[in-house]
Every structure is written in C-alpha cells, then in structure tokens.
Amino acid sequence: YGGPYTYLSVSEPRPGVGQVTLSRPKALNALCTPLIKELNTALRHLDRAPQIGSIVLTGSAKAFAAGADIKEMAPLTFSEAYTTSFIESWSELVTAIKKPILAAVSGYALGGGCELALMCDLIYCTSTATFGQPEIKLGTVPGAGGSQRLTRAVGKSKAMELILTGKFFSGEEAERWGVAARTFESHEKLMEGTLETAQTIAGYSRVAVMAAKEVVNKSQDLALRDGVEYERRVFHSLFGSEDQKIGMKAFAEKQKPEWAHK
Numbered sequence: 289y290g291g292p293y294t295y296l297s298v299s300e301p302r303p304g305v306g307q308v309t310l311s312r313p314k315a316l317n318a319l320c321t322p323l324i325k326e327l328n329t330a331l332r333h334l335d336r337a338p339q340i341g342s343i344v345l346t347g348s349a350k351a352f353a354a355g356a357d358i359k360e361m362a363p364l365t366f367s368e369a370y371t372t373s374f375i376e377s378w379s380e381l382v383t384a385i386k387k388p389i390l391a392a393v394s395g396y397a398l399g400g401g402c403e404l405a406l407m408c409d410l411i412y413c414t415s416t417a418t419f420g421q422p423e424i425k426l427g428t429v430p431g432a433g434g435s436q437r438l439t440r441a442v443g444k445s446k447a448m449e450l451i452l453t454g455k456f457f458s459g460e461e462a463e464r465w466g467v468a469a470r471t472f473e474s475h476e477k478l479m480e481g482t483l484e485t486a487q488t489i490a491g492y493s494r495v496a497v498m499a500a501k502e503v504v505n506k507s508q509d510l511a512l513r514d515g516v517e518y519e520r521r522v523f524h525s526l527f528g529s530e531d532q533k534i535g536m537k538a539f540a541e542k543q544k545p546e547w548a549h550k
C-alpha cells in the first residue's frame with residue numbers, strides 16, 4: 289500500500305477493510321507535513337486497491353491526533369503559508385477518496401485532529417474521547433474546515449461556543465450532538481465495532497457504496513432542491529450498473545447477491 293511508512297501503518301484487518309493507523313506516539317499523533325503526505329499516499333493506494341471496499345482511519349487508545357504540529361507551524365510566516373497553500377492538501381486528502389472512510393476516535397482529537405475526523409464519512413468514538421477546536425488558545429482559528437464542518441454538525445450556536453472558548457467536548461457529547469454516529473466503552477470495543485461496520489460496507493457493491501457516499505456528501509454542499517436532483521441523476525445512472533441488476537434480481541429470486549463490482 290505505498291509504504292514503507294514512518295508515521296502510520298496500513299493493514300487489512302478484515303476482508304475488504306483497509307485500516308490506516310496513525311503512529312507518532314511521542315507527539316500524540318500531531319499531524320506534521322510528512323505524516324499528512326504519508327496519509328495521502330496510503331489513502332490513495334487503498335482507494336485504488338480493488339479488493340478494498342471501505343477504509344478505517346484510527347490512532348492509538350491515547351490519541352487519534354492532537355492537532356496540526358504546533359512546533360512546525362510556529363515559525364511559518366504569512367507569505368510561506370499563503371504561497372505554499374499550507375493545509376490545502378489536507379482537504380483533498382479525505383474528500384478526494386471515493387471509498388467510505390470511518391474514523392475510529394479514542395483519546396485526543398484536537399484542532400486539526402478533530403477536523404481530520406470531521407472530514408471522514410462517519411465518526412465512531414469512545415465515550416471518553418476528547419474532541420475540541422482549541423486554536424483560539426493559540427491565537428488562531430481552525431484551518432482545516434473545522435469552522436464549517438463542526439458548524440454543520442452541531443449548529444451555529446454550539447459551534448460558536450466551542451470555537452470561541454476552545455473548550456473540549458467528550459465522545460459522549462459528540463454522539464449526543466450528532467458529530468459521532470456511535471460511542472463505545474473502550475478502545476478495543478471501538479475497534480471491533482468500527483471494523484464490523486466497515487466489513488458490512490465492504491460486502492456491498494462497490495459502485496453503490498461509492499455512489500451512496502457521493503450523494504450524502506453532496507447534501508453538505510448543495511441546496512436541497514439541487515441535492516435531490518443530483519441524487520436522482522445518480523440513482524438513474526445506477527440502472528446502468530451490473531450490480532444494480534444483480535441486486536434486484538437476487539431479491540426477486542430470494543438469493544444472496546454475488547456482486548460483480550461493476
């Protein structure tokens with residue numbers, strides 16, 4: 289999968305499921321530029337691998353990621369940040385991947401770490417996970433989409449409170465507010481639950497799964513009327529896929545579908 293890697297590992301813990309585990313333990317998985325580069329490479333390889341149907345992105349029990357690397361950012365000037373489009377490659381990273389990415393969050397998901405989780409297609413976490421956008425305490429603001437994605441997830445008033453105070457919120461709150469889809473009581477149970485969902489997804493038709501991810505994500509970008517029309521176009525186009533014929537025929541014949549993934 290494009291390795292060897294220094295700051296992460298890539299595995300296939302269940303058939304069809306690719307897992308990327310961030311591993312920079314000395315810095316609580318702070319997201320330095322070389323780590324982001326590796327993450328980009330790993331995700332692109334998994335996205336292209338025909339046997340992989342879904343992707344899990346995780347860290348350690350202690351930290352998903354404690355943010356962008358503050359020590360790397362500290363000396364940057366405006367000109368350097370602007371001319372090198374600092375952080376721009378982050379949003380391509382997860383959003384350009386067509387297969388669903390499930391974030392499994394234990395421990396810290398702060399600043400850029402919270403934003404990375406929010407870029408994923410769904411978040412599972414431990415109830416004691418620690419989320420937050422503490423950039424205000426560093427004299428700055430979220431830079432990898434946090435002000436936009438967190439606001440869409442929790443609404444304006446709560447997002448303002450979180451971003452203006454920098455206060456942390458727990459995994460349990462994340463679930464209650466709709467940031468996370470589900471919570472688990474330990475890191476082990478989180479990984480098991482995440483892999484189970486990822487395996488279920490990987491067992492479906494690739495083309496249908498990718499299309500489903502695409503249409504749900506469009507709802508974040510488009511007005512309702514445009515989004516509904518976009519969905520209908522994609523729905524129509526799937527009448528041209530082999531898997532849609534296989535799925536519907538199998539239902540009518542009371543058989544289990546054998547996907548062609550075409």
Ligand code: HXC
Pocket residue numbers: 314315316318319354355356357358359375396398399400401403422423426429430431432
């Ligand atoms: C660089 C970091 C880091 C970070 C932790 N470390 N977070 N290094 N960037 N974001 C390093 C520490 O410097 C330390 O290294 C080691 O990891 C362990 O951290 P400690 O602070 O000693 O651990 P602890 O006391 O348990 O506190 C954990 C913590 C704290 C609460 C998570 O580390 C913390 O507040 N981190 C910063 C969180 C943050 O502000 N994130 C947002 C960053 S801004 P040494 O060498 O001393 O052992 C951001 C902007 C995004 O993300 C904009 C675009 C992406």
